[in-house]
Amino acid sequence: MSAPDYPKTRRGDATETIFGETIADPYRWLEDDVRNSPEVADWVERQNALTNAFLDRLPAREWFRSRISELFDFERFSTPYQRGGRYFYSRNSGLQNQSPLYVRDTLDAAPRLLIDPNQWADDGATALSGWAPSPDGSKLLYSVQDGGTDWRILRVLDVATGEVRQDEIRWAKFTGLAWVGEEGFLYSRFPEPEEGEDFQALNYNQAVYFHRLGTAQESDQLVFSTPDHPERNHSASVSDDGRWAIITSSIGTDARYEIHAVSLDDTGSGDWTARALVTGFDNAWKFIDGIGDRLWFVTNEDAPLYRVVSIDLAAGHPQWREVVAQQDQPIDGASIVGDRLILSYLRDASSAVRIYTLDGAEAGEVALDGIGSVGGFSGHPGNDEAFYSFTSFNRPPTIYRMDVASGETTIFAQPEMAFDPDNFVVEQRFYHSKDGTRVPMFIMRRRDLAEAGEPLPTLLYGYGGFDISLTPGFSASRLAWVEAGGAYVVANIRGGGEYGKAWHDGGRRASKQNSFDDFIAAGEYLIAQGITAQGGLAIQGGSNGGLLVGAVVNQRPDLFAAGNAGVGVMDMLRFDRWTAGRYWVDDYGYPDREEDFRILRAYSPLHNIQDGVDYPALLVTTADTDDRVVPGHSFKYIAAMQEAERGERPQLIRIETRAGHGSGKPTDKAIAEAADIMGFLAYWTGLDAPE
Template identity: 75%
Template sequence: MTRTAIAVATLLATIAIPANAQDMTAPQYPETQRDDVVETFFGEQVADPYRWLEEDVRNSEDVAKWVTQQNRVTDAYLEQLPARPWFNTRIGELYDYERFSVPVERGGRYFYTSNSGLQNQSPLYVRDGLNGVPRLLLDPNQWAEDGATALSDWVPSPDGSKLLYSVQDGGSDWRILRVLDVTTGEQFGGDIRWAKFTGLAWVGEEGFLYSRFPEPEEGEDFQALNLDQAVYFHELGTDQSADSQIYATPDHPERNHVAQTSDDGRWVILTSSTGTDARHEVHVVDLSVRETRGWRPQPLVTGFENSWSLIDSVGSRLFFVTNTDAPLYRVLSIDMDNPSAGWSELIAERDQPIAGASMIGDRLVIQYLEDASSSAYVYTLGGEMVREIEFTGLGSAGGFYGSPDSNETFYSFTSFNRPATIYRYDVTTGETSEFAAPDISFDPDDFVVEQQFYESKDGTRVPMFIVRRADIAASGDAVPTLLYGYGGFDISLTPGFSPSRMAWVEAGGAYAVANLRGGGEYGKAWHDAGRRANKQNVFDDFISAGEYLIAQGITPEDGLAIQGGSNGGLLVGAVVNQRPDLFAAGNAAVGVMDMLRFDQWTAGRYWVDDYGYPDREEDWRILRAYSPLHNIQSGAQYPALLVTTADTDDRVVPGHSFKYTAALQAEELGDRPQLIRIETRAGHGSGKPTDKAIAEAADILSFLGYWTGLKVGE
């Protein structure tokens, strides 16, 4: 037997089925207050009886009571699931391996995070020299008793003597910024607060640039709209109140602004956007003349028409990736000593979209997506291809950080059956060597990762990854299948390792990821085909994926579960309303469920680029037609649904999930349960401690497994 088979067999032999796990149909739900709120939109009256559930749980006793009651019912239900102990144990074992981030080198020091396995947060280490002894620099596990305070972004200063980092508390999008002396471990000055959606950009060794919003009114920090973002300069050793505002657009409070600095420290690039679309304006500051001219941002790109992303600079020459006249992106450069000469094309658009670009030594590393899997190529600064970087199979590469002063870079490579391995790469010689490889408790070769293509409703060819145990794939048996999707915001779903999904596959299920329209897998056209008036294409793609899995005998008709988070939670809610017969169970995580009011809170206003404007009739009618909250089919037989959210989610506020669950529970939807699991001290997903991630995954998978017939523990 393989290591995987032995581990699974041992665990299965130790599970005892709870004696009370007999009737798992819908429990008695708590009674939810209904108000008589009715609004008229474009001649149509829309009831909103659960609007009171939009209130912040920290500020409303009624909402807090509702949360407590719902969690009590859900917890009691989940405790009866027979596979829950197995999933909890096995997911924990699969998490328990040492993992590393991609190192960043500055001043001969190498910075990276490393988790021994089950640490709630990953500590940050530094080495003096590549082969130096690792030294603990920051341990976020010491920051909070519940492990819910996380190290977010971090950037060493140019000479490696200091570390600028951000702290995320309870999963919130707000960040606290701090600076550490790398040698002594002491903090420079006080905390910087109210930073959000910010870059971290050093200006020499004297200070840094960051983006922040005005401090919200008391009690509104988790719900108020995010407006008036501005870029500030903080000088080390001074109080935040002395920070200089470098760039803002008070006449356009909806605009966002993020600062970057070039590796040589000469240029500041200020990139502005108005929403989630990759449509930017770019301003440039020449720091070499700051002492005489001040900051003085100068416009480089105006109009918010295309995507512009800085790669780096060499002297007066700036390098960008853009989709200007190239929907799949190309590389351009401009000489700031002679900007009137215009842009020069270095690397033309290819048949695959560019997914990332960096400058290492005198080379460019360009990453592409080829059918949602990574490829990468090395080019000269003149745009000539040098070589392809070889990867092993279908997977995702990331990293490739570096500078024009060094030929060394690092990258990670992962797939559904392979946790990330970190590699060192020399762009001059093409030599690759392992920096850190995981020691795992299963054999990757026991699992098969395939990519198949299916036709959507309108004939569009859509790719889908399918992961199964090798013995199941060889037998052709139909098994319970978990189908995951997102389909929005130009975001690509690429292969990556997940301990929880691996546990599902080990237990005998199949895991599928559909690369729906609305994502970025095939560039701008693929994104455009799945947003605003075309949003129904996303739902059709997902429904067609489910039908394909059944038709191909990968899953039985009563064995399909679906899952998605955020925009993917919206996806789950919408397709369940449209095809409740197709799915046995679903998990809608931190979803956007009220499409008529999503723009009322925090970052929701940004999403109009993908969804449209609820205050415009044409958009409103499209949103009204698929909004999960407003299209529940009373009297239909619904799949078992577990809605998951968190009280500190200030990206998609939990009121979306609260209202949606209350509406589900108020209708006649058959015998299967419609439950909500509400995490405390957690947000939209990032920064979640390992123990909470394991517990949540065990709850979700045991729920989905029960209703799809996965026979774990039985």
């Protein structure tokens, strides 16, 4: 199964001279929106036809499709959220394309179906995105995501009857859902784009609006905007007691915010005056909650691993006061439930949970079941219960209910599994990168194969960007890989948030090469330690992780047998020209500044493809409705890779329709894509499907 004859891709003559260097861009025409360009649509059709014909021949693909479907077929619950005595949560019976939303009128009542998004579209590609019940639980604000786009449509329904109200909000994106009493809600939106530009135009001038129920969107009141600074983003949340609206403003992807507070006691008269609490975009400030005039935040001001502070807005001269000092591990989440602060920490990229009083006195820990990730905690100040989830590589999420006063936990929902978790071993190891930095990795193998100690076909996954931490979590497709006899590895490379601000800073901007060096060192370690053999290593990453795969394939093609670059940022000289791409300069730098350009040019996957290189087998995956990382990145990259004089292994692209960057993808499409990827990587690493 060597490289096929690729479809002919027209080469244009576009060039730019940037800081004295002439940059050829022959495939710039592939940046055009597939919906508006017949030529791009034809190219997509021809590429998909070639890829599908190739994938149809993969011997392990059908086994992966069948087994992933079986492993996917378990009940999946979201963490319950209680409002007005009612409990709201999503539940997927197993293979439903989208997860319906249920409500219980009391904790012990039978669940009642509230919203079934599977009825919204024949292809299952319209999803229920965010949702928020009103304070008394009588109404539900929810957002609709169609075809994977980042745009959202907001609607409201009556919880008792299930009737959808007439309220409808368009052009919401990157928005919170924040009720103001029972009268209306705050949301964030952008101006309506020009016709045909909704999937590519840059996002500027986000603003916060108040929508009063029963009125048209055109009557919504502007609450907060910065027209003199159109690059700023603004999102609203409301304290649990409804006293304060908190406006969090950002200028990119960095956790550097300004914070304003609006007293909701005054909004009945139409006064939305915003009071500045934090200015300057210097540090992270994450709102936890408020009780009366006292507000709690997590911040990394003077604390790169984060600390908890509070402020009393009723004081004559409000001052920030430290509540919980920085610890030796970064804070990953914070909630106020009952009269307790519940803080989640990252201990070498695995969760640990500590409890404090509201004044910062230690009040215990939450016992977790080994290496894993905790989600939540869902609850309210003054309540006596909290809900949280726990998951790991070999354990699907289980939902727990905790009595806050006693600390006692009980299981709220636990899935029945189509496998025995004890048949798998999850371990954490540490290795050293090129510059000597100690980097953690997680390794999952079948217990019998781990004890035998023989090298296994190995799938190495990474991300390394935007302060995002990779923590243990369940994946049906990765478990199927391990069941088939492979090893699955997650490398916690620099650029993520696993060790706080320094870890993030160590893998971005001028230090971005550290992310690639860390990932390459992970592959070298796995071979040196006998986890895998030379020729048995596959790599995978999505979004910023797709960039990671593209960069390391260029830098060390000899190290990897195969790779999957999903929805990747591949053109580092033009990424800031579409939709949300302008935000990413915080991590990548500015292509129009010479110092940054030199760095970006040195590792940009599109611009560092070389003739005469024996590249790994590559399957690039993207989607036509991805308006986060527009598919033109992947189109141009694979066109250049197919044009290059390379080895015998294939470089293919799989382009999903009516799907976006990942969220909202229906289950059947997710399973089909995972089977294609795993079947492809298995072939080139020598992983045979079980009989």
